[in-house]
């Protein structure tokens with residue numbers, strides 16, 4: 001049977017493509033249970049796919065090029081019809097998708113903030129002078145140093161468990177992780193402080209899970225549609241539009257966070273130098289129907305301030 005252009009009634013099995021990390025599996029299983037609840041008559045299974053981001057573990061992501069590292073192989077599985085949907089952390093999804101694929105559904109956002117886990121329970125303001133904080137993210141480094149120039153940033157990668165181990169072994173005072181991942185994995189009690197967006201703007205899409213499908217597969221799209229969360233989708237349209245203009249993924253010192261209130265929305269953006277000494281900020285409000293234009297307009301505005309020069313220096317290192 002030709003799998004393409006199936007109707008909803010022809011889709012009785014959904015194969016979910018996912019990474020094998022504990023958080024990715026949690027998210028894929030969460031989508032699986034939501035789909036089973038919506039459609040008790042269909043079979044949903046998980047297919048674990050190793051991405052380049054999972055294979056390259058010890059190199060800082062910024063050095064190997066962040067774009068699509070956690071999504072490429074899963075997208076190839078979609079295009080080869082080996083899986084029916086791909087479940088992603090939206091923060092890791094590049095701005096440009098391969099032809100034939102689309103982000104059909106964005107689910108409701110978890111806490112978008114970054115969280116500090118400190119060894120001795122001290123909040124960001126209470127960490128001792130010169131404290132060592134672990135993070136592999138340029139965005140977090142920039143904003144930490146802009147707020148606390150005395151901190152020593154220690155590069156790190158790996159999943160949540162690995163990072164907690166490193167905090168102990170390398171005697172760090174704290175580490176920064178996405179609150180969403182910790183909350184989803186039942187580790188909210190490890191969070192010392194959720195850092196407010198005024199101090200640390202999250203990465204675009206942080207805390208949201210998205211479902212990518214083949215554009216020629218309307219039957220699958222109809223099956224997953226009940227999982228769509230319109231407000232989150234609108235916020236992410238603006239955030240992704242901001243990043244698209246700045247050509248930024250997860251691995252550059254760019255923060256962006258949009259919120260929706262009825263048919264109005266608000267967006268805040270940040271671009272910084274790696275040492276945190278130069279920081280550019282922008283914000284704007286508009287109608288939700290203009291989400292894409294709003295994100296783009298804020299990006300143009302921040303470029304006019306001079307953010308482009310800082311980004312060029314980082315891209316051309």
Ligand SMILES: NCc1[nH]cc(CCC(=O)O)c1CC(=O)O
Nearest residue numbers: 089091177178180181206207208
């Ligand atoms: N780049 C890794 C990544 N991608 C998504 C999350 C967390 C969950 C989320 O943002 O939805 C993480 C880990 C982290 O930032 O701590």
